[in-house]
Amino acid sequence: MTGTVAEKIINGHIVDGKKASGEEVALKIDQTLTQDATGTMAYLQFEAIGIPRVRTELSVSYVDHNTLQTDFKNPDDHRYLQSIAKRYGLEFSRPGNGICHQLHLERFACPGKTLIGSDSHTPTAGGIGAFAIGAGGLDVAVAMAGMPYRIKYPKIVGIKLTGKLPDWVSAKDVILEVLRRIDVKGGVGKVLEYFGPGIKTLSVPERATITNMGTETGATTSVFPSDQETKAFMEAQERGEQWIPLEADADAEYDELIELNLSEVEPLAALPHSPGKVKPVSEIAGMDVQQVAIGSCTNSSLRDLKIAANVLNGHTTADSLHLTINPGSRQVVEHLIESGEMRYLIAAGARILENACGPCIGMGAAPSSQAISIRTFNRNFEGRSGTKDAQIFLVSPEVAAATAIKGVLTDPRDLGDYPTIEMPLRFIINDNMFIRPLPPDESAGVAIIRGPNIKPLPDFTPLPDTLEGEVLLKVEDNITTDHIMPAGARILPLRSNIPEISKYVFEAIDPEFPTRALECGGGFIIGGENYGQGSSREHAALAPKYLGVKAVIVKSFARIHLANLINFGIVPLTFKDPADYDSIDIGDKLEVVIGDLRDDVRLKNQTKDTVIELTHSLSQLDAEILKTGGKLPWVKERVGK
Ligand code: MIC
């Protein structure tokens, strides 16, 4: 087989469909992962599908998002997830073990394998050469049931790396540079594949920082080849036998090409409130900073925390700010303890938090009012930190650590000599926070433990040919799933309870939305470009469905959210002429004739007495699934028991 890395993996996993850009293909899925915030729903759906055991090579259930345990809800979810893993043959990663993507890279991800995960940053595993895609929980449940995962055959963008990163510049700056060039929807429908002589200068965790945040471009995934660096990393993780070489052929052709000279990259920052709003740190340095947060699945590897430790060594964090650190995994912490570098962090005054997502998803460490918070994370959407008027900047660990010392946003090149760090040749392997799957004869009798906050799934009924109702809300471009279904310490514990969590839909935009939607008996949402970017949370479709939303009509959709809408029976429609967006207002009464959803759709605006043409990107299968009322009833009828 010839081609690019992405083509080789896709073509090696196609079970149905045509190998042509834009055509739908069904892929065999080798591995799955879930995290607790999306996992409870995914496993409720897996249970509803009704098969005795997962049918993948490997499925892992991680607990890393919801770890505050302010009452019974989080621990009940964790207990439920642990019992599910035991019952259905999954690996279970206990809370405290680390962040799903960091752990998966360390312990399970393999070059050449397909992986889908109920988290949008699943492409982190692309750093090791896996074809790793973020998806809604239901799609992961379906993959666990052994059914293929469908994607539009992507365009492959080759990103040619040359040169070598200068001192004080790191992998985060590379992906920020990519975002500076293509912004938050430049990757939609595409795979970003890295190649060229520069890649050998990047270790696997550095590559993973780049593929992780490729998600913010809207890309289906990002992938690196598997080379000697990959081999060295896997050997250091005592997984050398799982390594395979995987590189693009010399004559491989990319649909698009981006050239990026690593030697020319400089420290960058994404400004509030979009990961695509990127500027050089040197242009904005000097502003007072109230918080620095290091961690998240983008920048919490051993390499990143060693850099932070060595920059902070011998200093005290500026008294105007506080510094939090969430290590990516327990392996990272064990190394920092063994090397003594943990002392540098603690002596400098860093607050070492749990090995978990933490402040990245608003689980603690919210900034103060109007604070400037400098974070090594991947998202800076308004309000996501837990403080609506905080200003979040996304940077590298180098910039974060330099800022923590100085108290103002600092270009780390001003600090002088770049610290040299020593990476271990062998990592400390201690898998005792993973609970291994039970053999089938022992797992069959395991009881599932459900707490009172775990509510059954809502019912899904077939869709009529005509949808009627009023426009419940009209929103702008780039609405994120954090806008639609916020997370954070208050709301995240409700992820297993759709009726309760629905009360927070669109909270920051229009807190009356849930009540109005229920009073009106449901209706429509009108939106702009890139509607539903960001998280994979299917609650951003499930909760609006529960409130009666029938169709979302926008200029364009983000990939995972579009799939989630289909999965839960909300019709995703787009304006044929984007200018028609202006002709509809909140409160307008609409009639939308969807028929069998094979063709374009007519929208009658009864209030304005106008007719508008709508279209959609639904495949025949999507249309069938939607008309059945969603994917769950559809799958239940088809899965081989
Ligand atoms: C995120 O970073 O937004 C999350 C929290 O990891 C989500 C998943 C979720 O909402 O549970 C994601 O990225 O998919």
Ligand code: SF4
């Ligand atoms: Fe967790 Fe943040 Fe990564 Fe999402 S982006 S998986 S919340 S660390």
